[in-house]
Amino acid sequence: MRGSRSAVIFAWILLAPAVLYVMAIVAYPLVDTFILSFTDASLKKTTNWVGWANYSKIFNATFAEVIIRTFVWTFFSVSIKMLIGTFGATMLNAAVPGRALFRVLTMPPWIVPMAIGIFMWGWMYNGQFGMISGMMQRLGMVDSPIAFLAQGSTAFWATIITDVWIGVPMVTLYLLAAMQAIPQDLYEAAWTDGARRFYRFRRITLPLLVPSMITMSMLSLISTFNSFDIIWILTRGGPSGETTTMIIDTYRTAIGSNKYGEGAARAVLICIFLSIFCVCYFRVTSRLSAGDK
């Protein structure tokens, strides 16, 4: 059944609906973005070709800041997700009573509509009446309320923490699955040789976990770079642009101000970065799986 002509034709017939669908909804818009980025498309009826004007317009100090901010934001978010996720997976991997329940309890931030979790964080960050500021005052850490989302420096970290919170369950459960795929006899052999638990963790679990950690951080990198809902609902990119990442900037330009052309030029830049990440991802994962053999 493999390789024969009729089999190949049938294989493509089976694939055609999914491929055509994705071409229409993803590939075509991708090409359209690229074309739009060279025009002054807006709500107006007419659209003119403007060459590189949109690109030269966005290369200024403010936009450079946006790019750097996006990378810093993404870097911290992904790193903290990986740290907390690895910690959580290690704890949940222990064979203690109740662990099935603990695993279920890890899921809610991931499964519930993102907007709902974000609203909850929004209230916790509230300066005058929110939980975090309130608790900090009670514990005597600060004297006056802190409006986390109203100041640039705290808003930046507040959005990161919320992004971490939403991303942690997936990282945790993924790494947990990877830990459980490690053959038990490795641990038994080490145990027979008298290796202690922490030694077994450091010398067996961690090294064997590295490929999964790399894979997960790449996947996490791509989705974090694209993260929109959290910043949009919490701060809309404010105060005074201090949480404006590339995706937020693109949205404001294109949908907020109806400058489709300029927005598209920004989207093209995002696509270029994403493609670089994607190539890295495939390089790394294929090298990792080649290393397995």
Add this chain to the structure above:
Amino acid sequence: MSKPTVMINRYSWYELLGIYAGILVFLTFVLAPFVEGFLVSLKPLSQLFSSPYRFFPENGSFEAYRTMWVSVPGFARYIFNSFFISSVVTIIVLILVVPAAYSFARFEFRGAGVLLGAFLAVKMFSGAVLLIPLFRLMRSLGVLNTYLAMIVPGVAFIIPTGIWLLLAYMKRIPRELDEAAHVDGAGYFYTLRRVIIPIAMPGIIVVAISSFIEAYAQQFIYALTFNSKSEYAPLPVGLFAYFGRQEVIWNELMAASFVGIAPAVVAIFFLQRYLVSGLTAGAVKQ
């Protein structure tokens, strides 16, 4: 279970203490917003907007769970919309994904590897990146401000996960089964319908559940951008109705959030075994 496995999993009391302390810290971070959100839903507004901050409600009541239906009469409609959109998305995803996964699992043709990679790459563009052309596409299709505007883009970005999940599952089905069907003279379609689909049913169910949850959880941006009619708005956008002119009605907003996520939470408890394996399948051994 062999003897070492039993011995190896025996913890001393301080190890147990450390593990439970670690789990407690971890779950506190994960669940704190839900606990706080629930307590907020029990507090009267006057208590919410008062300093100093109090964690536990005084004279807490479920009043907000009643008044939320009065403040936002359309709330039931938003829940329905979310369910409706997610269900249609799931059905379309299944129709597209089952044959595609079968094709990748069983046939060898040039470009299969590249195509699989391309499907994975699709996920990168989900969300806001392609919003502008998608907006124009929806407008030219004339589906802006309808359910379709939220269904059509949603499907495209859930297809990749579905294909990868189901492919991993179908690869585990022994080839002898469909080869035997072929020897008996069954055509490809017949084999797919009568041999593969019944055996792959658990995998298909996992794909259905994860697609539904993904669709339910991530309706925000398309709903925000492609739909301005409140009668079609799904839950995440509908919740903004509790943002009043002056102040957010926080207790009702939280009550409404819990009502809105109740179905998802119930689903987690019943289906968690499938969920964990489904959502992380293909991840470990790919």
